[in-house]
Amino acid sequence: MNSAKISALGKDHRASRLILVMLAIGFAALLAAAAASFWIQRQNEADSGLVAHTLSVEASLNGFASANERMETARRGLLLTGDPTFEQLMSGSLVAARTRLGILSKLVSDNARQRARVARLEALLDVYERHHRQTLRFNATQRRAMLDGFANDAGVKHVRSVRVVVNEMAEDERSLLRSREAQQRSTRQLFNTALVGTAMLILIVAVATLLLIRRNLVDLRSSREKLRLLNEDLETQVDARTSELKRANGEIQRFAYIVSHDLRSPLVNVMGFTAELETARQAIAGYLQKSDRDGWDAPDAATRLAIEEDLPEAIGFIRTSTQKMDRLINAILNLSRQGRRSLAPERLDLTAIASGIADSLQHRVQETGTQLNVGALPSIVNDRVAVEQILSNLIENALKYLKPGRPGVIDVTGRIEQGRALIEVTDNGRGIDPRDHERIFDLFRRSGQQDQPGEGIGLAHARALAYRLGGTIEVASALEEGSTFRLSLPTEWRSGDENA
Numbered sequence: 118m119n120s121a122k123i124s125a126l127g128k129d130h131r132a133s134r135l136i137l138v139m140l141a142i143g144f145a146a147l148l149a150a151a152a153a154s155f156w157i158q159r160q161n162e163a164d165s166g167l168v169a170h171t172l173s174v175e176a177s178l179n180g181f182a183s184a185n186e187r188m189e190t191a192r193r194g195l196l197l198t199g200d201p202t203f204e205q206l207m208s209g210s211l212v213a214a215r216t217r218l219g220i221l222s223k224l225v226s227d228n229a230r231q232r233a234r235v236a237r238l239e240a241l242l243d244v245y246e247r248h249h250r251q252t253l254r255f256n257a258t259q260r261r262a263m264l265d266g267f268a269n270d271a272g273v274k275h276v277r278s279v280r281v282v283v284n285e286m287a288e289d290e291r292s293l294l295r296s297r298e299a300q301q302r303s304t305r306q307l308f309n310t311a312l313v314g315t316a317m318l319i320l321i322v323a324v325a326t327l328l329l330i331r332r333n334l335v336d337l338r339s340s341r342e343k344l345r346l347l348n349e350d351l352e353t354q355v356d357a358r359t360s361e362l363k364r365a366n367g368e369i370q371r372f373a374y375i376v377s378h379d380l381r382s383p384l385v386n387v388m389g390f391t392a393e394l395e396t397a398r399q400a401i402a403g404y405l406q407k408s409d410r411d412g413w414d415a416p417d418a419a420t421r422l423a424i425e426e427d428l429p430e431a432i433g434f435i436r437t438s439t440q441k442m443d444r445l446i447n448a449i450l451n452l453s454r455q456g457r458r459s460l461a462p463e464r465l466d467l468t469a470i471a472s473g474i475a476d477s478l479q480h481r482v483q484e485t486g487t488q489l490n491v492g493a494l495p496s497i498v499n500d501r502v503a504v505e506q507i508l509s510n511l512i513e514n515a516l517k518y519l520k521p522g523r524p525g526v527i528d529v530t531g532r533i534e535q536g537r538a539l540i541e542v543t544d545n546g547r548g549i550d551p552r553d554h555e556r557i558f559d560l561f562r563r564s565g566q567q568d569q570p571g572e573g574i575g576l577a578h579a580r581a582l583a584y585r586l587g588g589t590i591e592v593a594s595a596l597e598e599g600s601t602f603r604l605s606l607p608t609e610w611r612s613g614d615e616n617a
Contacts, residue, residue, distance in 0.1 A: 136329045143322035150315035157308040164301040170224065171294040174231075175287065177221040181238070182283045184214035189276045192249055207249070214242060225286075234286050238279060245275040391435045401428075460500040460585065462610050467494035467504070467540060471529050474509050481516055487525035489516070494531035495538045498609040503582045507590070508540070510579045511602045515544035520597070537588075538608050543601040549594040557592070586610055 191207035194200065218238060225231035471491045475482070482489050489512075497504075512529065519525040523545060531540040549557060558580045580590045587607045594600035 136326060136333060139322055139326045139329060143319055143326065146315055146318045146322065150311065150319075153311045153315070154308070157304060157311060161301065161304045161308065164297060164304050167297045168294065168301060171290050171297060174221065174224045175290050175294070177217055177224055178283060178286055178290065181214055181217035181221060182280070184210050184217055185242075185276065185279050185283075188214060188245075189273075192252075211242075211246060218242065228289075231286055231289060234282050238282050241275050241279050241282070245279075248275065391432060391439060395432050395436075460503060460610075462498050462500055465497050465499055465501055465504060467497060467508075467531060467538070468492075470501075470505055471508055471512070471540075474505070474512050475529075478512065478516060485516070485519060485525055487516060487519065487527060489527045490529065492528065492530040494529070494540060495533050495608070497538045497606055499586055499606060500610070503586055504606070507579045507582050507586075507604060508542075510575045511542040511590075511604065514575065515542055515546065515600070515602075518600075519544065519546045520548075520599075533608065536608060538606045540604040540606070541601055542604075543599065545599040548596045548598045549592065549600055550596055551594070554592050554594065558590070 188207050188210035191203045191210055195203035195207060218235065222232070222235045222239075225235055468491065471494055475489050475491050478489070481487075508529075512527065515527045516525070526545050528543045529540070530543070531538060533539075558576050576590075583590045583604060583606070587610050589605045591603045591605075592600060593603070
């Protein structure tokens with residue numbers, strides 16, 4: 118039932134990914150529309166510029182044609198009346214025509230065919246001006262003859278030629294204007310089409326996204342409700358399991374206390390009778406020595422061997438085993454008492470605590486020539502006794518398992534990381550085989566060469582205490598490369614009903 122609910126919660130992730138895809142498509146469409154709009158706008162500006170250029174050419178061409186016609190009209194008036202005013206009008210029109218022709222020459226510099234026509238107009242204008250100056254030097258007879266045959270006058274022919282060239286240029290410009298206006302209309306149509314297409318795409322994406330968001334919100338509300346039910350169910354299960362664990366832990370502690378306490382009575386008897394056996398053995402051995410001195414009949418060789426060798430060896434094995442069992446029972450009793458002890462959180466200066474532990478080990482530090490460095494450690498709120506026991510165990514182990522022949526270096530460092538205090542005890546000792554990294558935290562289990570005193574309880578006790586304090590202990594190590602024990606504790610531990 119729980120797995121089905123949890124799998125149903127995964128719909129939110131799929132819907133979210135689909136929404137992100139749709140939004141990405143929408144943004145891509147906006148970017149494409151912006152790029153297309155920019156390009157079309159630039160193209161439209163270019164088309165508008167070409168249209169304006171064509172209109173400017175036409176305007177200059179019309180201005181030139183108008184000046185040319187005024188010039189011819191003034192010339193005729195001058196020939197007919199001889200009035201000097203017409204000479205001034207003609208000179209002004211000639212200047213205006215040349216000015217317009219110069220402007221026209223610049224405007225059509227990109228059009229080879231129109232440039233050739235402008236050059237032809239310039240040549241016709243020059244010829245026309247020379248002809249006019251010649252007519253000014255005519256006598257009365259020559260002027261009358263010219264007027265009589267004015268239709269065939271060279272100046273009139275030049276003006277007609279100019280009109281032909283101007284009309285050709287105007288027709289070309291009108292053709293260019295029509296094509297450029299058509300291009301401009303096409304660009305505007307493309308722009309409008311792009312805008313409409315982009316708007317439709319964005320509208321479709323927006324509608325699809327809104328529908329997905331709406332569906333996602335519905336699924337999210339449903340998922341939240343399922344999650345709330347899961348949390349309530351989980352909290353109920355956690356409370357039940359926690360109660361069971363507390364009861365089981367209490368029973369284990371009471372069982373350990375009872376077993377160790379009950380084991381102590383027969384153990385004391387065994388140790389007592391072992392002492393009596395040793396006393397009896399000593400009495401028998403003394404009797405045997407006396408018989409040797411006084412010349413009594415000595416017992417046989419097997420009896421002597423049993424009295425002098427077998428019996429002492431057996432009593433020694435019994436004594437060693439009972440002593441070891443006594444230490445183990447004491448350790449179990451100590452663990453049981455520690456498990457029942459109520460924790461009292463207080464503000465702790467871990468630097469001061471670690472420095473105090475280092476000071477208590479100075480004799481051993483100096484004896485082994487070890488360099489023990491305690492860095493700046495964070496302050497936390499936790500149980501002083503438990504924290505001292507954990508740090509003391511880690512530092513003492515680092516000092517105990519140094520590599521023979523290598524100057525020992527032990528560093529105790531700490532920091533705050535993600536709301537937790539991390540304390541690391543690093544040494545350059547003999548190291549621990551990676552296969553034994555978890556084994557060393559088991560009760561009565563040890564790793565490597567067993568050349569140091571101990572029952573394999575310290576690290577198990579330290580990890581159990583760390584768990585009670587809301588923390589963990591981990592190890593990173595390799596053989597011959599030293600070890601780093603990392604203790605992680607909350608910066609502020611709040612006691613609950615953990616001893617219930």
